[in-house]
Amino acid sequence: MKTIIFLLLIAAPLAVYAKAVKKPQANIEKRPVTPEAAAQAQPDPRFCIFGAQSGKVFNTEAAFKAVVWKNDVVYVGESHDQLLDHQAQLEALKAMKIARGSKIAVGFEMLNASLQPILDEYTAGKLTQEEFLDKVNWKKEWGFDFNLYKPLFDFIVENKLRGLALNVPKKVVGKIARTGLESLTPEERAYLPEKVEISRHKKYNDFLKASFAGHGDSPMAKMFTIENYLASMAAWNEGMGARIADFINANPGYSVLVVAGNGHVIYNAAIPASVKARVKGVRQASFYTESGACPEKINKDHKDMANYVWYINHPPKAEPVPAATAASTTAVTVPATAVR
Structure with a gap:
């Protein structure tokens, strides 16, 4: 008791x-919850995003921002000719601006590293758009309509952000595909990091080999061996990855948005793997943009495509896409790789 x-x-x-x-x-x-906060917590058709491993849904602005804010490098892949993919990239850039202020750089596959001084002039407001496009020879260098990318560049200029010209010159990638890494001159080799690691990622290598095999007995395919082809892809990705890594290591506190084709993002085996190997403790998030209506759950075939799969319902194409540039299918230099 x-x-x-x-x-x-x-x-x-x-x-x-x-x-x-x-x-x-x-x-x-x-x-009380502000209307803005309430809206950001509601499902938003702009964000049909799934965790590529977990299948978890990230379909609100708040969830999307939370992912972007906690990472140092954010990759939003693209199909080069799809405006909605570029709008998705802009959403990521706007979210990064909230978290990092002006400490942001946007890396472009569209421009090769030799064009960095011109890009610096443009982002500093020292060149008009017309002067910039003329100096970088946009139509020859990239080929896709600049208006697809204009909102990204405008945001960079208006907010005094940094731009990074990431790509390896087409002639260098093409030469590797034809005659191997050892054939490069010292000047050509300077565009690449000292170490060029050919990926051992099985799914990614299967992806590349399937693309190579798809050319069959075409004259272009006969110009290359599979070994040199894989070396050219490795050099391409390592060159861009090293540019990003060098920037991050030299600029603590900055975050980077990477604007590149899906093929450079897929499986985290291309550019993301290169950056991870060069920046200790780097936090990265990759979004593979998949064309299609928003499903109730992630397509099983899309699992592991990146950290996240972002479904974007592209409108039907009214006309055939213009001849692709080296940055998309590398038709000028190496067999197409399904890099979109």
């Missing part, structure tokens, strides 16, 4: 204490 009374005496104050500590929590939960 005494024991029971003793326990009751202990329990009574604990119960009172429990009620006391719950009251502030209740007040916190009842704080």
Whole structure:
């Protein structure tokens, strides 16, 4: 009996204490939610995103921002001719701006590293758009309509952000595909890091080999060996990855948005793997953009494509796409790789 009374005496104050500590929590939960915060917590058709491993849904602006904010490097892959993919990249850039202010660089596959001084002039507001396009020879260098990328460049200029010209010159990638890494001159080799690692990622290598095999007995395919082809792809990705890594290592506190074809993002085996090997403890998030209506759950064939799969319902193409440049299918230099 005494024991029971003793326990009751202990329990009574604990119960009172429990009620006391719950009251502030209740007040916190009842704080008014701003319309903006409420909207960001609602499913948003712009964000049909799934965790590529977990299948978890990230379909709100708040969830998307949370992913972007906690990473140093964010990759949003693209199909080069799809405006909605570039709008997705802009969404990522806007989210990064909230978290990092002006400490942001945007890396472009569209421009090779030799064009960095021109890009610096443009982002600093020292060149008009027309002067920039003329100096980088946009139509020859890339080929796709600049208007697809214009909102990204405008945001960079308006907010005084940094731009990075990432790509390896087409002639260098093409030469490797034809005659191997050892055939490069010192000037050509300077576009690549000292170490060029050919990926051992099985799914990624299967992806590349299938693309190579798809050319069959075409004259272009006969120009290359599979070994040199894989070396050219490795050099391409390592060149871009090293550019990103060098920037991050030299600029602590900065984050980088990488604007590149899906083939450079897929399986995290291309550029992301190169950056990871060169930046200790780097935090990365990759989004593979997949054309199609928003499904209820991730397509099983799309699992592991990146960290996240972002379904974007592309409109039907009204006209055939213009001849692809080296940056998309590398038709000028190496067999197409399904890099979109």
